[in-house]
Amino acid sequence: MAGTEEELLDLAEHTAREAGALARRHRESAVGVVATKSSATDVVTAADTAVEGLVRSRIVAARPDDAILGEEGSHRAGTSGLTWVVDPIDGTVNYLHGIARYATSIAVEDAEGPVVAAVHAPATGETFTARRGHGSWLDGRPIRPTEATELATALVGTGFGYRADRRARQGEVVAAVLPRIADIRRAGAASLDLCDVACGRLDAYFEQGLQPWDLAAGRLVVTEAGGLVSGLAGAAASEALTVAAAPGLHAALVALLETLDAARLG
Numbered sequence: 001m002a003g004t005e006e007e008l009l010d011l012a013e014h015t016a017r018e019a020g021a022l023a024r025r026h027r028e029s030a031v032g033v034v035a036t037k038s039s040a041t042d043v044v045t046a047a048d049t050a051v052e053g054l055v056r057s058r059i060v061a062a063r064p065d066d067a068i069l070g071e072e073g074s075h076r077a078g079t080s081g082l083t084w085v086v087d088p089i090d091g092t093v094n095y096l097h098g099i100a101r102y103a104t105s106i107a108v109e110d111a112e113g114p115v116v117a118a119v120h121a122p123a124t125g126e127t128f129t130a131r132r133g134h135g136s137w138l139d140g141r142p143i144r145p146t147e148a149t150e151l152a153t154a155l156v157g158t159g160f161g162y163r164a165d166r167r168a169r170q171g172e173v174v175a176a177v178l179p180r181i182a183d184i185r186r187a188g189a190a191s192l193d194l195c196d197v198a199c200g201r202l203d204a205y206f207e208q209g210l211q212p213w214d215l216a217a218g219r220l221v222v223t224e225a226g227g228l229v230s231g232l233a234g235a236a237a238s239e240a241l242t243v244a245a246a247p248g249l250h251a252a253l254v255a256l257l258e259t260l261d262a263a264r265l266g
């Protein structure tokens, strides 16, 4: 690997902060929808495009041999074996509506998975970071998931996709889960939901339909904090399903989700 992991994390963190500052400046002027993707509610703002452009330019300047996979289309091949996985504004709908919960999410992956991660929330100023084998931090302080072991008292985050048919099934799953837990949160930015599991604000989180840029950085933040992230039946977390939880709760939440009708999760 050219450059040390410390250098990669430093670049990821500084780029996420710079990107977040740009998103915030855009937010202070007019924010408007410039395009839609999978449905009329899956929106792209001018800020999404501008922020991804900034991130891309910083990565290309510093790491010309690395690949890039960005939510807004920054796909670039590389030769180094490293891929930067970028969500310029995770929580775009919140951002569009002036709700503070949005973040720039950046991970660097090799053949074994994520190596470093940075998730920066410009509206709060918080930055979550993680480095494989070394831990996870919130603004430089180590973080841990909760000690929760009981689903009945667990605060669980989730999210919904943009397609109406998928949302209908996701609603059925939430209806089945809700009586078995303390309460549910749908806060609108998957990367931050994962970071909230890592630092103990949520006991667990699950969502179907996450894309690589929603998942890459937050997943490393959770696992390096000591939490668990998977799919169902021993599968890895993926678009099919992501379940992230405190270590004492993960198996119970996976088991509960496995008992639900597969068609509702699919």
Ligand code: IPD
Pocket: 071, 087, 089, 090, 091, 092, 093, 158, 159, 160, 161, 187, 188, 189, 190, 191, 207, 209, 210, 214
């Ligand atoms: C979305 C958010 C949302 C989640 C969706 C994601 P975007 O990402 O993370 O919380 O429920 O599945 O697509 O579109 O704001 O980058």
